[in-house]
Amino acid sequence: MAETIKHHDRISVLKNALSEGLYEKDEALRLALLTAIAGESIFFLGAPGCAKSMLARRVVQAFKADGAGSVQYFETLLNQFSTPEDVFGNISLKALNGEGESGKEEYRRLTENMLPEADIAFLDEIWKASPAILNTLLTIINERKFHNGSKVQDVPLKALLAASNELPAKDRGLEALYDRFIIRLPIGFIQNEDSFFDMVEGSSSEFELSDEIKKLQISNEDLKNWKTQIDAVQLSEESRAVISAIRKELTVQNETLSEEEKAAGESFAIGDRRWKKIVRILKTSAFLNDRTEVDLMDCQLIEYCIWSTGKQQKKVRQIVETCIQQNGLDCDTAIDDINDRIEEFTAKVEKDWFETVTESATDKIITIDNQECYECIRRGTSETWYITVGKGKHNLSNTYHDVYDSNKTYDTSDSFKKTDDQISCHHIFRVKKNSATTHFEQKKFSDIAQETSQKNFDKAYYKPIVDEIHTEIKALKDKKEADAVPFKANLFANQDYNKSLTAKLDEAIRQLQDAEITLAKQHNRYFNAELNTDFSEGDVILKDGTAFSSEEIKNLTEEQKKNVIAVVCIADDKTFAIGISEKKLAWNALKEYALHYGDALPKDYAANWSVPDKAQLYAIWKNRDKLNTSLTALGIQGGLLTPQEYWSASENGEAAAFYQLFDENGLQDHTTKDHEYAVRTIREWNKI
Structure with missing residues (x-):
């Protein structure tokens, strides 16, 4: 099953199974699993009790041992009193006494069930350990080797998971070891109330994968084969662009730091070796997602790999997100x-x-003393004076208008006469004008x-x-x-x-x-959606379907008149429009003529033309005055329906025919085909 299922599906099922009972730890679990498969190390920053050790134990269950054995797991909580024996094993007294295999006295540790023989290891509160422990760890992580006395022992370590509630202290020489943790992740307590109570009330029994899921566990053979395939994964052009953008941005960030920030270790320092390991993380992600190329989403993982301090950790999300956004999916649009x-x-x-509407200049009027006043120039001066538009309030016994001087002070009241722009009221004035406007x-x-x-x-x-x-x-x-x-x-x-x-x-x-x-x-x-768009008799219709009312015909341009194809002749439940072209034809040519009447018209208006039947002819005749008016306005001479005009129609196809002669006495029917008929076609015209 594990050999045939896709990597993505296999890891997805395995990850989901491992996450059972781990609340709000999906990010930590998936990153720990990715790190372990990539053969790298991960550091969790968080307070005690955040399920960090539980995460490590779950990661162990993603793997299976070769043969009948089990995956070796080592876990310890370090403190300032921890000794190398707590991590690497006790010193062999027999070896010291020369009772070992060589028969010589030697310094050797008993590493069984200790870190040097572990497949997966979890070290809690790692930064509290002594230099002796940390220095040895550096060699194990770097080379997967443990120097045990005179022998160099291979370490089967797939992944080291470490945790602490603090970052490594400055000036303790921890930078080299800290740099080996490629992924770094803050981890906290459960926030969601429902998840919290599910956790505290949940089962405390030991977690174990089902037999079906165990078939998906990752073997050493898998890891060996995958390693070669992961190496073959390529960086896409987009991912290269994102990595380049991030590197440049980190340089810019460093240049903006103050000397105090630099001294406090806030400079981003991502060396070439670390970038190589970061890229391996990205390639591993691409491979496990069944791709042969790193894509933009894989690049998000860089966020977990480039911070060292708390301040940096708060910046990297924005840096990585911006660089991905700038180099993300692009497109050309119109x-x-x-x-x-x-x-x-x-x-x-x-x-x-x-249309442009020009409004002529208007008299300039302002309010003085609560009265509307013309603003004027007094003749013979350049002074501005003011005369009330209506009867002034300072002389209530007659119709005198009030006059205000250039200081807007009441001067007098007098008779008033206005002619165009000139006012005579005690003096002669010229009314000032507001400028003409267009809109x-x-x-x-x-x-x-x-x-x-x-x-x-x-x-x-x-x-x-x-x-x-x-x-x-x-x-x-x-x-x-x-x-x-x-x-x-x-x-x-x-x-x-x-x-x-x-x-x-x-x-x-x-x-x-x-x-x-x-x-x-x-x-x-x-656009007006609320219109009464019923046709009326006499309305005209142009080739493009535009219609104009009978009242608007006189305003049509000559070009528009040339494009009129019909005039509305019946306007009730069904609207019929009658073509303006008239033709004299023998009876047997009528059908063909009607069929092809609209050939020269746009497609939307070419269909459904026919010769009117008897009832339609009568309705047309009743509206002849309006129709004649419309056609005359269009410049068509002779009107539409005169007493001498002949029409043709068929009620039953070719079987019966009649022509009708309209005269002042009414309608006369004839049923013969040996006539030449004057013909206009009509069509039903639905609302356009």
Whole structure:
């Protein structure tokens, strides 16, 4: 089973099983498991009682021993009184007395069940240990070797997990050992109340994997094979860019530090050896996610690898997130072209739907003494005086107007006469003027013209831009979803980084959505959704479907008149429009003529033309006055329905035919085909 299942699925199932009963420790567990498979070391920073040792014991169960043995696990709590014997084993007294295999006196430790023979080790409160212990640990981590007397002993250590409630103290020579812990993670107590009570009330029995899950445990043979495959994993161009960006940013951060901060050890110091091990962590993540290339989500793991102090730990999330965001999923969009088209659309709206209205200069009027007054220039001077617009309050017995001098002080009341800009009131004055102004006003249309024009305008200018915006947004969302599949599947990275990875896509989508809002604002300037759009007899319809009321026909341009294809002849439950073209045809040519009447018209308006039947002819005749008026206004001579005009129709296809002669006495029917008929076609015209 373990040989056939994908790495991702195998590790996922194993990780989920190991996390049972571990509350709010998923991040710690997945990073510890990743570190162990990569053959590196991890450091947990947290107070006692945070389940750090439980995490280590769970990681042990991810592995299985060769043969019938078990995975060797070593755990100890260090303090200032701990001795090397507590970690590496007691000194062999027999060997000291020469009773060993060599028969010579030698200094040798008994390492059975101690760290030098462990597969997984957990050292709690590591920084409290003595230099003798820490120096030996450095050799074990670096070389996986233990110098036991005169012999060098291979150490099978897969991973060292260490913990402390503090960071290593300065000036104790701990920097080299601290540097060997590639992943560093703060770990805390349970925060969620439900999880807390689940933990305190949960079973205290020893955790053990089921037999089915044990089949997925990782063997030494697996690790050996994986090592070669992990080495073959490549860095993608994106991941290289992110690593380069992070290195540059760390340099910038160091340059901004004060001398005191530098002295306190706040400089980021990531050496080449550490970067090599960081990259191995990234490659291991990619491999276990069934990829042959490191992707952007793997790069999130760098966050756990580049901090040394508490202050740095608070900075690295922003540094890594920003660098991933800047080098994240990119895209090309048509946003610039769309914005240009929106500008063109705006200009088209101004041109087609608005007109410049100039308001002439107006008299300048201000309020003085609670009275509206003309602001004037007194003739013969440059002084500004003021005359009340209406009857002044200082002389209530007649219609005199009040006059105020240039200091806005009441001067007198007198008779008033205003001619254009000149006022005669005790003196002669010229009224000052407000400047003439211009502004845009929407052109006025009938409802039917407004509705059909805006629909036609939308189709030609608005909808193509909206459709392109929607197409672009959909493409970006599809790309985001597709590209996010491997990111979401990542077993080890923090999924919160998905937002950073897709930030450029999200920004592109937002720009397109903003463009749509801008476009909609222009659209709303002319679009009216509440219109009474029923046709009336005499309304005309142009080739593009635009309609104008019979009252608006006189305002059509010559070009618009040339494009009129029909005039509304019946307007009730069904609207029929009659074509303005007339043709004289034999009966057997009528059907073909009606069929192809609209061939020269745009597709939307070419269909459903037919010769009117008897009932329709009668309705058309009743509305002849309005129709004649409309066609005459269009410049079509002779009117529409004269007493001598002949029409043709078929009620039953080719089987029966009649033509009708309209005269002042009414309607006369004839049923013969040996006539030449004067024909106009009609069509049912639904609301446009």
